[in-house]
Amino acid sequence: MSAGPDTEPERAVAPPPVFLERQSYRRRRLSDAARLLPILGAGLFAVPLLWPSEPEEAGAVSMSSAIVYIFCIWVLLILASAGFGLAARTHGGSDTQGPERD
Amino acid sequence: MATLNVLILVCLGYVVLLFGVAFAADRLAATGRSTWLRSPLVYTLSLSIYCTAWTFYGAVGYAARSGLEFVTIYLGPTLVMIGWWWGLRKLVRVGRSQRVTSIADLISSRYGKSNTLAICVTILAVLGVTPYIALQLQSITLSFSIFAEADPSGIYNEGASVFWVAAGLAVFAILFGTRNLDANERHHGVVTAVAIEAVVKLLALLAVGIFVVWGIAGGIGPTMARIDASEIGTWGVDRGRWAAITFLSAAAFVCLPRMFQVMVVENDDERHLRAAAWAFPLYLLLMSLFVVPIAVVGLDLMPEGTNPDLFVLTIPLAQGQEGLAMFSFLGGFSSATSMVIVAAMALSTMVSNHIVMPIWLSSQGGGVSVSGDVRDIVLFSRRVSIAVIMALGYFYYRLSGGGAALASIGLIAFAGIAQILPALVGGLFWRGATRIGALAGLTVGFALWVYTLLLPGMGGSFMSEAVMTYGPLGLGWLRPQALFGIDGIDPMVHSVMWSLSLNTAAFCIGSLASFPSPLERLQGAQFVNVFDHSAGPRGWTGSVAQSEDLMIMSQRILGAREAQEFFHAEAERQGGRGYLPEPTPTFLERLERELSGSVGAATAHAMIGQIVGGSSVSVEDLLAVADESAQLLEYSGQLEEKSSELSHTARKLREANEKLTQISLQKDAFLSQVSHELRTPMTSIRAFSEILRDTEGLQPEEQTRYAAIIHDEALRLTRLLDDLLDLSVLENGQVNLNMGDGSLREVLDRAISAALTGSDRPLRVRRHRGSERIPLHTDLDRLGQVFINLIANAQKYCDAAEPSLTISVHDVGGQVVVDFIDNGSGIPADAQSMIFEKFARVGSDKAGGAGLGLAICREIMQRLGGEVSYLAGQEGGAFRVSLPLAYKQAAQ
Missing domain, CATH: 1.20.1730.10 (Sodium/glucose cotransporter)
Incomplete structure (x- = not known):
């Protein structure tokens, strides 16, 4: 009676293929990037935490540059999000079951 | 302007x-x-x-x-x-x-x-x-x-x-x-x-x-x-x-x-x-x-x-x-x-x-199914x-x-609403989140929010200055804006930090410590794995009589026409006609969702529960279902057994029927054989007795010869009738066995002498007396009868120039067998299978036997618990008598 690991019954279901087609691989990495986007955004929006918070401190950031920074990041995120949405649509991501209605 | x-x-x-x-x-x-x-x-x-x-x-x-x-x-x-x-x-x-x-x-x-x-x-x-x-x-x-x-x-x-x-x-x-x-x-x-x-x-x-x-x-x-x-x-x-x-x-x-x-x-x-x-x-x-x-x-x-x-x-x-x-x-x-x-x-x-x-x-008590339109009540309650x-x-x-400044009210409201977040996120991503945990988290978060943000924000009439500065009852560590003595944080940040973190902690601890109900677990699985199964089992069960109640209730909530359409569509989906579908779990689930669109999931669940009789997914019910299926399994096992028994019996009956048919055929054949066997001697007896009666002037020696023929034929008839009687007694199992002790050698000695006495044809018998010293406990006369029959057969049918019979005794697999092998031409292969049948005779009727001898032998050996069979493959005719082991042992 030797029930070693090699005597375990074989799984009936074949494992999914290790390598994907190039297109589905691209699509998956694309959705990975889309998922990372909010984390990146949160990080970038947290950068002002490093700025001196008291107006009297040395190296205080002027309001105009702060506005430019925040809004630039914002536009960047919107563009990236729109880009991912567009790419997902053209790539025919796995979640699209048909053409967009509009 | x-x-x-x-x-x-x-x-x-x-x-x-x-x-x-x-x-x-x-x-x-x-x-x-x-x-x-x-x-x-x-x-x-x-x-x-x-x-x-x-x-x-x-x-x-x-x-x-x-x-x-x-x-x-x-x-x-x-x-x-x-x-x-x-x-x-x-x-x-x-x-x-x-x-x-x-x-x-x-x-x-x-x-x-x-x-x-x-x-x-x-x-x-x-x-x-x-x-x-x-x-x-x-x-x-x-x-x-x-x-x-x-x-x-x-x-x-x-x-x-x-x-x-x-x-x-x-x-x-x-x-x-x-x-x-x-x-x-x-x-x-x-x-x-x-x-x-x-x-x-x-x-x-x-x-x-x-x-x-x-x-x-x-x-x-x-x-x-x-x-x-x-x-x-x-x-x-x-x-x-x-x-x-x-x-x-x-x-x-x-x-x-x-x-x-x-x-x-x-x-x-x-x-x-x-x-x-x-x-x-x-x-x-x-x-x-x-x-x-x-x-x-x-x-x-x-x-x-x-x-x-x-x-x-x-x-x-x-x-x-x-x-x-x-x-x-x-x-x-x-x-x-x-x-x-x-x-x-x-x-x-x-x-x-x-x-x-x-x-x-x-x-309203239990009366959800009382007719009347609930829609008006729902709408009215919403308007109110x-x-x-x-x-x-x-x-x-x-x-x-x-x-107050607009923004501060907004933020206070935000902080209050955010207390739902742990229960929401936990519910969507963690299957282990339970009702108790959610309740605990909400309560803790809500209380802290009210205490640290809402009341202080509303001003002095709701929370006195003394409480703000020194804490309730002078407990400094309970100051609303400096809990646990941690001071100097912005009140907003302070409140959000404490209320949400303790909310989350209470939620997690409550969830970990409690055990969810089956319905919770089902819903949890459906929420967390919503992408795997957007619909899943929820398990309502109902009987047909409840469809009508459901219909009455649904009409009140969905409206008469809509409800009828829905029920009709469901009935059609189930493949039936009419307006009342079977209350299958699928239908009930769909109805519940339909209703929950109008009155919310909990109310819809409760309403259907009232009619169908409680959620079917309690542990007790699951156990009952398990019991039931175990009973079903047992029952089907019994059925299977019975059906196999039936088919077994049927097979036996079929076999018996075939046997009966065969026996009936055998009986017909037997009767015709018997009448034929009886007819032949009777015919000659009649003929010769007529000659004796009618023919005048017969020579005395002729008279003697004819009378002798009549006598012989009568003897043959008697013998035939004896044999038949013997056979029928044996076949009916009415034979009484005279069990006795003796040795095989003695039985063989007697049988040989009886069989060969008065024989006109010489038959040389070869024996190995040493091996015959085997004690027996059986009916010695009947066994002797079998031996006599076999020896007589050899004497009658052996066609060799110098007929001889070899009787050998040996042990085959613990069984004593006695082989009778002559040096004749043996029995042709096609006849070997039928020599033990009644009236079966091989070749011409030169010996004048009735053909019952071997049939009787077989019956006797069966009674004695042994067997007699034809031994093919020897140089001449060969029969093997197997003596039952039990007798040998019993004699030892």
Whole structure:
């Protein structure tokens, strides 16, 4: 009676293929990037935490540059999000079951 | 100068326009030609109810006070929308698949359809949103008062205007929010009106912003310079608040009842989220783009002490831009009204589904199936709820005096609503989250929020100065704004940190320590793995008699025609005709979802439960089902056994039948054989006796010869009859065996001498006497009879020139066998199988036997427990007698 690991019954279901087609691989990495986007955004929006918070401190950031920074990041995120949405649509991501209605 | 009357006219005109749009959209949706109503654009715009009057007016005031901190209110939702793949997608899918009607419904549904939880969330939402509604009323009133101040001729009564605004909004919400009890709870009219208001408020704010930047400040560059030169010219945001409010706004964006309403409940297509993921952040960006310039220019231009919350209105007015001011006013009006209408609708759904309906149901006793239209009651309770919520907002406004800065009320509401977040996120992503945990978390978070933020925020009448400074009963570590002695944090950050972290801790500990009910576990699996199975087993069971009750109940909630159509469709789906489908679990589940669209998951569950008899998925029931299936298994096992027994019996019967048929044939053959055998001697006896009788003058020797023939034939007849009798006795098993002891040798000796006595043909018998010394315990005479028969056969039929018989005894597998082998030609192979049958004779009838000898031998040996068989493959005829082992042993 030797029930070693090699005597375990074989799984009936074949494992999914290790390598994907190039297109589905691209699509998956694309959705990975889309998922990372909010984390990146949160990080970038947290950068002002490093700025001196008291107006009297040395190296205080002027309001105009702060506005430019925040809004630039914002536009960047919107563009990236729109880009991912567009790419997902053209790539025919796995979640699209048909053409967009509009 | 725009008079107040003109303003009111414009306002009324605008409201009429909204009514018209909402009405047309509802009509369009009803006819099904409303594709553009369900476009991602309308969806995105409807999300803009996030931007209330607090945003429209308050953001500028916020910026004037705290610089860029106001932008955190928009950064949170932006991150949530951009990260829709993480959370919103799942939330919307769950909301659609479970036909959720509100955030309270979602939480209740996730945690085993617990109405307690739904009530908790509803109360929390009402408490959190009421000040918010008051805030909207305040902003409308304030904007009115700005115009009233500018118009000295008008008679303006602030109290009256606030009342009329509240009443008007309530009417609008009632008219379009509760027009019908839609199964899917979608309100196309309201959503379309909200979308138009979204456009109006965006354009209004952009118009003011463009006017300020290019009209007053003189372009982007000078504006930036002006900003840097102003009192908010440097980055001076509290770090804790920056992070905390960003997080808070993200949480509130998901948890706010009105946001949930437009984002999840009114969602028509999951894919709209993808468009809204970038379009809504863009909307937020545009809404906040000109906030700082407006604030800075306002601070510059307006006299000291002007309320910065109303810069959006006062700057155009001060610059003589009355049209722009009017437009700006409409923008603020839009922000306030859309928020109030949707919030009132969402709250009224929650209050009516989770508080009013359960109370009404229980007051009705068990009589859900009493006929009568419940729809009217549901609608009525919603209308009353809307009125009550608006009244609450109105009284809150009157009591608080409307003095506090707009933004602070908004943030307090956010912090309250965010207490739902742990239960929501935990419910969506953690299967181990339980009802107890959710209740514990909500309670702890709610209590802390009230204690650390709401009461201190409401001022001295609710919480005395002494408590604020020294803690309740002098317990310093319980000071509302410095819990556990941790001092010096911003009160907002302090409250959010403690309430949410302890909320989450209580939620986790409660979940880990408690055990969920089966329904909770099923729902948990459906929520967490919603993408794997958007529908799943929930297990209602019912009997046909209940269909009628269900029908009666559904008619009251869905309406008679709709319910009949639904039932009819279900009956057809089940493949039957008529109007009452079988109450299969699938049907009940579908019906429950249909009903939950009208009255909420918990109530629908309870109503069906009342009729069908409780949720079928209790542990007891599962056990009962298990028992039942075990019984079924056993029963089917028995059946199987029985059926195999039956088939066994049938096979036996068939065999018996075949045997009977065979025996019948044998009997016929036997009778004809016997008559034939009897006839032959009888014929000769008759013939010779006739000769003796009739022939005269017979010679004496002739007489003797004939008489001898007659005698011989009579002897043969007698022998034949003896044999037959013997055989029949043996075959019937009536033979009595004379058991005795002896040795094989003796039996053989006697048999040989008996068989060969008086024989005319010589037969040489070879024996090996040594091996014959075997003791026997059997019927020695019968065994001898068998031996005699075999030896006689050899003597009769052996056709060799010098016939000889070899008798050998040996042990084969523990059995004593006696072989009788002669040196003749043996028995032909085709005859070997039938030599033991009655009347079987091989070859010609030269020996005159009746053919019963071997048949008798076989019967005898069977009686004795042994066997006689033909031994093929020897040089001559060979028979083998096997003696039973038992006799040998018994003799030893």
